[in-house]
Amino acid sequence: MKRITLLLALATFVMTSESVAQKVNSEDSTMLRNIYDMALLNGKSYDWLDHLSNKIGGRLSGSLEAEQAVKYTEAELKKLGLDKVWLQKVKVPKWTRGIPEYAYIETGPGKTTLTNICALGGSVPTPDGGLKAEVIEVQNFEDLERYGREQIEGKIVFYNRPMQADLINTFEAYGGCVDQRYAGAMEASKYGAVGIIVRSMNLRLDDLPHTGAMSYGDIPIVDRIPAAAISTKGAEYLSSTLKLLPTLKFYFKQNCRAFPDVDSYNVIGEITGTTYPNKYIVVGGHLDSWDLGDGSHDDGAGVVQSMEVLRMFKELNYKPKHSVRVVLFMNEENGLRGGNEYAAQAKLKREDHVFALESDAGGFTPRGFSFDTDDANFAQIESWKPLFEPYLIHSFTRGGSGADIGPLKDDGIVLAGLRPDSQRYFDHHHAANDTFDAVNKRELELGGAAMTSLIYLMDKYGTKSELTNIKK
Known part of the structure; x- marks a missing residue:
């Protein structure tokens, strides 16, 4: 009799566990569907990129255009109703091409x-x-x-x-x-x-x-x-x-001519976490570009996709557990001053960063993500892959993440990079044809949706190091 009771209890536990798992998967599937619907039907990234590219243009570090881009993106982030928006000063090189x-x-x-x-x-x-x-x-x-x-x-x-x-x-x-x-x-x-x-x-x-x-x-x-x-x-x-x-x-x-370093800024916006306000998730791209084109793919696309993550969280009324920051880094192209300064300030303030995602590979069709992390975290991430497959995001690989988030690396953080189809990227990279007309609206929006989906899952489930610390 005891054995039958034990078997019945075990069966009930298994069924309950399966039911909970199905419910979780259903919730996550619905959330991802809502994210993609929002991006494709009511996206903002393409309009933002239009302004950056066509109203401001190439944003060479230390230039007037870079300064205009800082002011524009700061103003747009403030319009989203984020909890905090601020500028982080950074010294950058100033080099001009001349005639x-x-x-x-x-x-x-x-x-x-x-x-x-x-x-x-x-x-x-x-x-x-x-x-x-x-x-x-x-x-x-x-x-x-x-x-x-x-x-x-x-x-x-x-x-x-x-x-x-x-x-x-x-x-x-x-x-x-x-x-x-x-x-x-x-x-x-x-x-x-x-x-x-x-x-x-x-x-x-x-x-x-x-x-x-x-x-x-x-x-x-x-x-x-x-x-x-x-x-x-x-x-x-x-x-x-x-x-x-x-x-x-x-x-x-x-x-061409080099000048003394000048002041510029990283642009940062934040939604404060409801459960872990002192644990940070970062999504970002670099605001500067080269001057031959208007920097639409490198890296205007990554900038507006990252801004879109926080916009969609606000529009969908999603309240993240962790504090989620968008960081628009300055001076990736010729110095990495913005990424280094952000990491230095985070270390000085003893901020606990658990996850960072960068988009700096163009606004082409997203194929997946690469992750710089350990086996346990990668196993958890791979378990989410079925959620992305309906959107043709199949590639989850171990490898590099991004130049600007690289300085944040330590034993606890998970770093990731959006990986779009790369076959056309170097046709435009650092050249005069890196322009707005080379960006496909739908491909850009799909990338923003993929990034938002991954940030949502990382926020909801956390990293393995977080779970280990909680158990301790």
């Missing part, structure tokens, strides 16, 4: 072919009359060592290693060749080069040069050499012409 760059390939006296270039962010200018010299083509830093000062001194080094086209993950392809842009001038100057030209980080052939950050390390200012990117079509032409005429000369003129 457009000019370049040509000279194959003989009076025989020139114009080519499209742009100065790399942080580069020094050429001399007032421009710079003309013979060219030596290399694929990597090992080639510099092989050629040595004897063959490089007095020449322009032409880095021509393309992104690896057979890699499906285009960010992996980008990572495989971006060192030549970032450290190319620093390395070439060691061998007496007078300037560098770098093949644009772009998978397709076009006439658009792509800028990006570069570094001179600790080289004195007087010894720094000018650095520019050349379009992929220009790189192909220069390379093929060099094979026919190794003594050709390359001329370029750029008028």
